[in-house]
Structure formats: C-alpha cells, structure tokens
Amino acid sequence: MTTPRILLDESVKDLQAELWFAEPHGYMPMPLNFLLAEPGSSDADAMRAAVAPLLDAAPSELVRQRFVAQLALGQRMLGALCGFGTVYCSVGLHRDDIDPRGAHLLSLFTISWRDTNVAPRGVTAARAATSAKGHTHITFEELPCGPAVLSESTLRYAADSGLPQLPLLQVHAHLPHPDCKRLVVLTISSTAVARREEYRALLRGIVETVRFEDPMRVAS
DSSP, rough: OOOOOOOOOOGGGTOOOOOOOOOOOTTTOHHHHHHOOOOSSSHHHHHHHHHHHHHOOOHSSSHHHHHHHHHHHHHHHHHHHHTTTTTEEEEEEEEEESTTTTTTEEEEEEEEEOOOOSSOHHHHHHHHHTTOOOEEEEEEEEEEEEEEEEEEEEEEOOOOOOOSSOOEEEEEEEEEETTEEEEEEEEEEEEEOOOOOOHHHHHHHHHHTOBBSOOHHOOO
C-alpha cells in the first residue's frame, strides 16, 4: 500500500486565511478574480492573454465560437455562485470506475460563507439542517473541526436562467465557525446524479480535513 502524496498549496501560508482543507486529486482551482474580472481591468486583460493560445489553436472558427460560448456559460454560472457568497471554486474531472465505458465525470467544488445569528455552534448546525428546504439525507455529526450537518439536494435551473437544464446533484456540508456568527458551506455539484453515493463520500473526505486553525502552526 502506497502513502498518498500531499501537496501544500501556497495559500496554506496566507495570514488572512479563515479555514484550511485538503482537496482530493482530480480538482483544479478556478481563478475567480480572472474569470469574473470587470471589462477593461488588468485581470480581464490577463484572462484574454491566457485564453488567446487556446483560441489560436482551434482548428476552425466554429470550434472557436463554441469555446467562447462555453467560457461565457461558465462565467455566468460562477457569477451566480459568487452572488451567494462563494469564495472558492474548483472543477473536478474523475474517471467513472463503475461505468464499463470508463466515462469521465465533471463536478464543481465550492466554498461559501453565510452570516448567522449568534448561537452555539451545535444550535447553528441544527438550524442549518431544519432550514435546508428540499434537502435529503440530512445528518448531524461531530467532526474534527466541530459540529456539522451534511445533506444533499437535486435541482434544476429556471428555463430563463441561461444555465443547463439537466438535473443537478448538490452534496452539502454546513460547518459553523468557532466565532458562532457564521458558517461555511462546502458543496460538490454534478449532473451525474446516479453517482450521489460516490460524491457524498468524496465530500465527506474533504470535510474531515477542514480546520479553522492553521494546522501547520498547531503542529509546530
């Protein structure tokens, strides 16, 4: 049995960080500041420069137009997420080990903050469970980072939203912050609704690594 490699991101040294977590293999962080940059800004210019080689390498104008359309769709989706307090997003690509064809599955991992009424962390977690409209498989657990509520939901975007109409599985973890004034929500989203158990286990693995204190400093 081989020991899994753990790579430390530069963000682990961020003095302004408010939580730490380990992300499994197969996820790539998305630079939200570039993807959602205001037109004419330096970040928007950097985004255009990064995308230019991909557009130049496209075999035809039709392929270029499709790429631009997909990028615009992704920006709209990320913009909608950030409107709900999302501060981190990464895209996951994993091989479907259950499907004999070996298809690949796409998912989105996000972290969002929500303000809450001042209350003990266990109470805040319980409120998150009872107020989660349409959520199923709700469980209350004590994890290394404290009390947590895990749940899942399946939704469809409105027809006029401009977003895909496929059913979207979302697996959530609500983790109250030690300051008792807010909670962080970790979510994995995917249209592969048949793989809910696998995504449930994937999120659980991430949540078990969450810490609200710098683990490097605590260990030293």
